[in-house]
Amino acid sequence: MKSVIVTLLGGAVLAASLSAVAQVAPEDQIKFRKAGYSYMSWNMGKIKAQVIDGAVEYNQQQVLAAATTIDAIANSGMGALYGSGTEQNVGNQTTRANPELFNNFPDVAELSGNLNQATANLVAAAQADDQGQIRAAFGQVGQACKACHDKYRMD
Amino acid sequence: MKSVIVTLLGGAVLAASLSAVAQVAPEDQIKFRKAGYSYMSWNMGKIKAQVIDGAVEYNQQQVLAAATTIDAIANSGMGALYGSGTEQNVGNQTTRANPELFNNFPDVAELSGNLNQATANLVAAAQADDQGQIRAAFGQVGQACKACHDKYRMD
Numbered sequence: 001m002k003s004v005i006v007t008l009l010g011g012a013v014l015a016a017s018l019s020a021v022a023q024v025a026p027e028d029q030i031k032f033r034k035a036g037y038s039y040m041s042w043n044m045g046k047i048k049a050q051v052i053d054g055a056v057e058y059n060q061q062q063v064l065a066a067a068t069t070i071d072a073i074a075n076s077g078m079g080a081l082y083g084s085g086t087e088q089n090v091g092n093q094t095t096r097a098n099p100e101l102f103n104n105f106p107d108v109a110e111l112s113g114n115l116n117q118a119t120a121n122l123v124a125a126a127q128a129d130d131q132g133q134i135r136a137a138f139g140q141v142g143q144a145c146k147a148c149h150d151k152y153r154m155d
Numbered sequence: 156m157k158s159v160i161v162t163l164l165g166g167a168v169l170a171a172s173l174s175a176v177a178q179v180a181p182e183d184q185i186k187f188r189k190a191g192y193s194y195m196s197w198n199m200g201k202i203k204a205q206v207i208d209g210a211v212e213y214n215q216q217q218v219l220a221a222a223t224t225i226d227a228i229a230n231s232g233m234g235a236l237y238g239s240g241t242e243q244n245v246g247n248q249t250t251r252a253n254p255e256l257f258n259n260f261p262d263v264a265e266l267s268g269n270l271n272q273a274t275a276n277l278v279a280a281a282q283a284d285d286q287g288q289i290r291a292a293f294g295q296v297g298q299a300c301k302a303c304h305d306k307y308r309m310d
Contacts, residue, residue, distance in 0.1 A: 038190035072227035
C-alpha cells in the first residue's frame with residue numbers, strides 16, 4: 001500500500017513539475033538533468049571518501065552539507081527534465097536515458113520516491129553525527145541510484 | 156566587522172574543503188563546479204518564471220524546493236572545486252573562471268558568504284509563502300551571483 005501511495009504521489013509531483021517548466025528547451029533539459037546527477041555524484045564521492053574509504057578525515061559539517069545537497073537535488077523535481085523530445089540526443093547534449101523510461105513514468109516515480117526516502121535518511125544520519133548510520137544510509141542511496149540506472153540508464 | 160568574520164570563516168571553510176577533496180582530478184573539479192552552477196541556474200529559472208515573469212503559475216512547494224536546492228549547492232563547499240590546476244581548460248573541460256580568482260580567495264570567500272546569506276533569505280521567504288519577500292530575496296541572490304561573475308567570470 002505504501003508503495004502505491006508513493007507511486008501516486010510521485011506521479012502527481014512529476015506531472016506538476018512537467019507543466020511548471022515546459023518553457024525549458026529539450027537540449028537544456030538534458031543539460032540540466034545531467035548537471036544535477038553530476039553534482040550529486042560529487043557529493044556522494046565526498047561522503048564515500050570520508051565515511052566508507054576513510055581516504056579523507058571525517059568531518060560532520062561537510063558530510064551534512066553533502067547529504068543536504070544530494071537530498072535537495074533529489075527533491076527538486078527532476079521529472080520536469082524528462083519532457084517530450086528528451087528521449088534522444090539533442091543538439092550538443094547526449095543522453096544515456098533509456099527510451100523505455102518515458103513509457104514508465106509511474107515506475108520511475110516509485111524509484112524516485114525510494115531515492116527521496118534514502119536521501120532523507122542520509123541527512124538524518126549526518127545530523128545525528130553517527131558514522132555507522134551514515135554508512136548504512138549511504139548504501140541505501142547508492143542502491144536507489146543503481147535501481148534506476150539498471151533499468152533506465154544505457155551503457 | 157561582520158564582513159571580516161564572514162571572510163575569515165569563508166577562508167577557513169574554503170581551506171577545509173580544499174583539503175577534503177584533494178583526490179578529485181582538476182578536469183573533474185571543473186566539470187563538477189560547472190554542473191553545480193548549471194543546476195542552480197535551472198532552479199533560479201523556475202523561481203523567475205513563477206514569481207518574477209509570471210510565465211508559470213506560482214506553486215509554493217516548487218519554489219521552496221528550488222530555493223532549498225540553490226541554498227544547498229551554495230553551501231556545499233564549492234571552493235573545493237577551485238583547486239590547483241583548474242585555472243585553465245583541462246582535457247575536455249573549458250572554464251570561464253578568471254585566473255585572478257585564484258589569487259583572491261579571501262575576496263571570493265566574502266562574495267560566497269554574501270551568496271549564502273541571500274540564498275538563506277530565499278529559503279526563508281519561500282517557507283513564508285510570501286511572493287513579495289521571494290521576489291526581494293531572488294533579486295539579492297541574483298545580485299550576489301552577478302557580483303562574483305563581474306569580477307571573476309570571463310566572457
